Amino acid sequence: MQRYPLWKGVLLAAIMVAAILLALPNFYGEAPALQLSRRDRGAFDEAATASIVASLTEAGLAADRTWVDDDGRFWARFRRVDDQLKARDVIQAAHEGEYAIALTTASLAPAWLQALGLEPMSLGLDLRGGMLLVYEVDTQGAVTQLLQRMESDFRKVLRDARIPYQEVAVSGTSVQVTLKDPGQAGAARKALLAYDRQLTLADGAAPGMLTATLGEAEIKERQGFAIQQNITALENRVNALGVAETVVQRQGQNRIAVQVPGVQDASEVVRLLGKVATLEFRLVDPVNSPLEAQRTGRAPLGTKLYRMKDGSPVLLKRDVIATGEQLIDATFAPSQGEPAVSVKLDARGGDEMLRTTRENLNRPMAVVFIEKEREMVQRDGREVAVDRSKEEVISVATIRGVFSNNFQITGLSAAEGTELAKLLRAGALAAPIVIVEQRVIGPSVGEDNIKDGTNALLIAGVALFAFMLAYYKVFGLIADIVLLTNVILTVAMLALFNAALTLPGIAGIVLTVGTAVDANILIYERIREELKVGATPWAAINAGFDKAFSAIADSNVTMFMSGIVLFLFGSGPVRGFAVTMMIGIAASMFTALIGSRALIHLVYGRRRRIERLAI
């Protein structure tokens, strides 16, 4: 008779129940569903839910189940994809523009499981089909933009302070100011610091020269901001695609990965996400003739020649009032029955706008939309990146009043207004981005992958189970139960960590099942050896576990270490593999050392005497 501590048994049972609960939702599968979120970002209330259900019933469509989730989004689950698509059209027609509708899938797990917050693990793009885009943010461009703004701001500050300057120019990561009168250096310094207290100002090479240099930290902060803003902008555009479970995340130093699951028109997605754009608000030059400038090809001092959408020329002042980076929001909002776009700027842009409008009442102001495209061209046998920008004036409007950071652009048609608001928002990007990696997996390929992967997993599992049973008899059966537990625990932990299952992830599970056997085999071979040298059954079992422990620990630790390295240095598929492998190793250590011993006690522990072990 050997006693097994009760608390250990209870703990084990509790862990198993938790693991089975966590893994359970995966066995029910999923069904097509719609996910609705309100465009005004409010939560769904009963009235809204009722009106949608009513319009569905009216169209003869019955949702399998409808509910509102914790984030206030409405869900409707359907039996067939046909119903799902029809329902989307019905809702779109009945409630135009009110909701963002996303096609998605919902778990078929019973409501009580969902009420516990248990969801099936999500599938990676390789298993469900979809698109991966990796953008690189031109962080250098963001810094250049900042320097240019500083240059422009400096000019303005010096002019306002009536300090004549010879030149204000960007050089490297600094802005150099050369004054006409070296005696005014002190005054200039004071004026510039009054404008921005955080400036690092140094005396230049010659008297009357001042240099403002961007510090390492400032450049870093600026680049980080550019990436963050791009992520926000991409998130908005991705959400506008109306696809559920999209992922936008930073990847490494200056990249952003975007995952769009499901069936998509790849080029359409790329087009919608990839427009790299910014904006500039500038005053129109009211004096000089743009036609004259176009004819001579030379813009008068302090101005630049642009084109309107229809191709007609327009002369704008060189000084930028505000850029897209200072734009917080732009929405199409009809006011007093007239179409209008309301624009919101940040404080700095607002200040500038206030000053400009005060001085230029009833003069026209223009918005320049700049689309940037980076191209790689061959130059002297080497690949060189060349930025091409397309600049176009998208709006010219007369300043009707003095305003700062909140204003409206009017005098447009409804269609023009919607388009302008969209373009303005698109222009809120800080730095140019470019696609450096793009992968599209067709949904049928995803289905094949999941079928093949699970098939391989099943057959490998069955073969392994049969072998263990034949080779170790009762102990083999125990090992099989332990291995099954191992898979359940792995799935449970994947669900717990919210890790997506990918094809390499399935490979990771297959591999850990293959090597999880190792721990059991080490123990059982040891038990056999002990029995051969004449140990009693219980002595053999205990010695088997004790002596195998160091080998199991050492080998699993080394495997786990390579998992960590894979996770740290790998990306995408390699990471998925590493995560499942590490989770599998942890689960196999637990099950082989603790679970298997508990089961042996369960089988043999109650007997008064054991003649021989079935091993």
Place this chain on the structure above:
Amino acid sequence: MEFLKEVPNIRFMALRRYWYALSVVVVVASFALVMFRGLNFTVDFTGGLVLEMGFSRPVDLEEVRGALSAGGLEDFQVRTYGTAREVEVRLPPARTGAAMEEQKRVQAALAELDPEVKVNRTESVGPQVSEQLGNQAALAVLFTLLLVLIYIAFRFRWRFGIGSLVASLHDPIVAVGAISLFQIPFDLNVVAALLTILGYSVNDTVVIFDRIRERFKSMRKAEPAEVIDRAINETLARTIIVSGCALSSVVFLAVLGGETLRGFAIALSIGIVIGTYSSVYVAGAIALDLGASGRDFMPPEKRGDVDDMP
């Protein structure tokens, strides 16, 4: 059921010169293969564009090449994968950001051949990404080796650390040689496979070293070669069963796991076979030739004195 009823008595160490020679030949051959035959790098490392197209009917590769040429495309490679209806088109890195246009041109060109052609999968990797992926992979291998060396040297002694390092370096090298020989597409998954081989090989070696350590403690009078042989023989049954199990699961993966995982699974299968060989024949032998002996694991002298006291 039991494979080895009695613990065998194979004298692995006596023949170690031959195993060394075999390993050296295979490693040199692997280097030669990689140098002269090269590796079939995928877009993950070369950068470029891959399109997997599904035709509505079986197509001839010559037809596909003709259609692509007619569409004004150059420098492309085509091959079938899966069935004769599925064709993979590979193009060198496009101008950054122009992958989409390139893809449309391929689609348009192939639509001439079969209007119902579908795009199953596309991958486009820019040169800056592929370079980084390559560097990351190399770094990952280096760090894994370093970690393993430190861990083994800490758990066993440095002689065993070197032994396992050589054995575990040996394995991915030979696996890369085999990948080159069979021209298995070398992608990120294969790098994961190589690192797994590393981990697996170390795992195998550690189990045997663990037994060597134990035997050195219990067989104090025996010759080191005898002790190591004994440990390998005693663990042989386990080695065969575990490697067999692991091998069978990855072979299932290679056969049934689908095209995407095939390269990964084949690389793993090769690695498991070599990893088993190296932990049995190479790792212990190197530790032995570096002078491994019972003294490596003896408790300090003083403790022995204390034990003798009544």
